[in-house]
Amino acid sequence: MSGRPHHTDPRLVAVVAAGGVVGTLARYGLNQVLPHPAGGLPVSTLTENLVGAFLLGVLLESLVRAGAEDRRRRVIRLGVGTGVLGGFTTWSSLAFEVQQLGAGGDVRLAAAYGVGSVVAGFVTCSLGVLLAASLRRPHGTEDDR
Amino acid sequence: MTVLLMALLGGAGAATRFVVDGWFRGRWSTRLPFATIVINTTGSLLLGFLGGALATGAVGPSVLVVAGTGFCGGYTTFSTAMVETVRLAQAGAYRRAVLNAFGSLVVTVAAAALGVALADVLLGR
Numbered sequence: 499m500s501g502r503p504h505h506t507d508p509r510l511v512a513v514v515a516a517g518g519v520v521g522t523l524a525r526y527g528l529n530q531v532l533p534h535p536a537g538g539l540p541v542s543t544l545t546e547n548l549v550g551a552f553l554l555g556v557l558l559e560s561l562v563r564a565g566a567e568d569r570r571r572r573v574i575r576l577g578v579g580t581g582v583l584g585g586f587t588t589w590s591s592l593a594f595e596v597q598q599l600g601a602g603g604d605v606r607l608a609a610a611y612g613v614g615s616v617v618a619g620f621v622t623c624s625l626g627v628l629l630a631a632s633l634r635r636p637h638g639t640e641d642d643r
Numbered sequence: 644m645t646v647l648l649m650a651l652l653g654g655a656g657a658a659t660r661f662v663v664d665g666w667f668r669g670r671w672s673t674r675l676p677f678a679t680i681v682i683n684t685t686g687s688l689l690l691g692f693l694g695g696a697l698a699t700g701a702v703g704p705s706v707l708v709v710a711g712t713g714f715c716g717g718y719t720t721f722s723t724a725m726v727e728t729v730r731l732a733q734a735g736a737y738r739r740a741v742l743n744a745f746g747s748l749v750v751t752v753a754a755a756a757l758g759v760a761l762a763d764v765l766l767g768r
């Protein structure tokens with residue numbers, strides 16, 4: 499394996515793109531079934547972002563704890579993490595929805611949605627990291643009971 | 644057809660994010676995850692412009708689905724921004740974690756508003 503930066507390797511870019519297609523389709527599908535009332539709380543984007551932040555926390559922490567990154571783990575990290583989960587979650591919709599709610603006159607809901615997304619995203623992502631850490635605790639340490 | 648194009652542009656958006664992120668990391672080592680901030684800000688600007696263009700009637704709803712839900716959605720990311728914030732907090736850099744999360748929110752909402760205003764000025768009648 500060469501020391502070439504990952505983002506200049508066309509095969510790895512293709513892996514990310516393929517994951518992005520899957521993540522975008524999943525997000526679109528959820529947008530169709532979850533409520534997204536005009537002027538109301540964008541439940542669909544909020545759900546996608548919180549679920550995605552949790553899962554990326556689980557995935558990346560699991561991979562870090564699995565040891566040095568080999569080719570297989572790199573494809574999983576870039577395909578599932580950067581591609582699927584990166585494509586499944588979205589910041590642009592969050593920003594645009596906050597702007598639209600604020601421009602529509604509901605500044606309190608806009609602020610609650612924006613700040614709430616970030617705070618809840620931090621919490622769910624932390625929970626994902628903690629879950630992966632607890633499942634992947636190295637054997638034979640004093641932490642084992 | 645719209646859904647297929649949207650999905651493909653979502654893949655293109657994710658690939659663009661991967662390349663922009665790698666390009667940034669290879670050039671600047673910053674105390675904040677600046678690559679993700681730049682990606683989310685430019686993507687929010689573009690989605691604001693598309694949403695504003697829809698409001699002026701310059702483009703139809705399918706353009707917003709394909710380019711907005713597809714490209715902008717695949718290009719920007721909430722999950723990576725959150726993992727980067729958690730990593731800052733884990734490293735004890737609490738102020739930078741707070742700055743990254745809320746600074747990103749303020750800057751990207753401003754970018755979306757700028758995009759809406761630009762579309763109104765350029766495309767509005």
